[in-house]
């Protein structure tokens with residue numbers, strides 16, 4: 001069983017490498033949530049293709065967040081939906097995205113029918129590609145890409161190594177959360193030997209908290225609500241809190257990760273209103289499988305970190321100071 005798994009992984013890495021070499025006009029797609037793992041993974045492979053003379057566009061559905069704007073090859077990222085109008089596109093690769101609907105909404109706009117390669121590590125990935133290199137339990141998609149380089153005997157450049165290290169650091173919270181294993185530490189040390197700029201990486205991810213972000217942390221800490229029967233700890237952030245302080249998704253995740261480490265509760269929930277009028281629930285646990293709860297509510301993620309969206313809802317604080325989710329009235 002173990003050998004079968006290893007062979008399949010190796011076979012797919014070689015197959016994906018062949019597809020990349022053969023493709024004349026590949027396009028990469030980053031996850032809707034533009035984080036260090038999806039960007040680091042896509043840009044590392046973009047860097048490899050650039051060394052072969054192929055400049056691949058990396059489509060991002062929103063501008064690259066400021067902390068990633070100094071990543072190597074970030075100039076290849078584009079928010080221009082017109083990239084999909086090109087009839088010569090013959091290969092699409094998605095990175096770190098478990099949501100097939102999101103990816104297909106772009107692939108459908110391509111006049112031709114290119115091969116779709118899905119590279120990911122989310123438990124909830126529904127294998128929406130023609131080729132699916134989905135390694136459940138891998139610490140990061142950047143780790144899957146590290147293995148891609150290794151299996152195909154490609155030496156990552158300094159830039160590619162830096163990109164991959166960003167992905168590994170991001171998903172493991174700089175090697176502190178439960179995704180951290182010996183494989184990821186080994187990969188990280190190899191990447192440092194290859195010239196990855198580790199200080200830049202950590203600084204860009206963790207040491208640049210803005211005053212505004214800390215204010216939002218303050219609000220979140222103030223509103224902590226414990227349910228001792230369910231074993232949950234929740235906190236709540238409204239659109240008003242977020243817009244006023246211009247915080248990013250990463251900064252909100254920082255709150256979840258921080259609370260998950262310091263407080264003993266079975267499940268930690270951070271609920272926040274989205275700009276589209278929904279409520280996003282992000283869950284963390286050190287002991288429970290929260291991906292099951294996420295999936296049951298139409299969301300996705302990992303065993304220890306997952307989330308879902310409650311459509312058309314708002315967060316309301318009652319007279320007793322307790323927060324709750326309220327569905328909006330449909331007129």
Ligand SMILES: [Mn+2]
Pocket residue numbers: 037038096121140141171
């Ligand atoms: Mn990831």
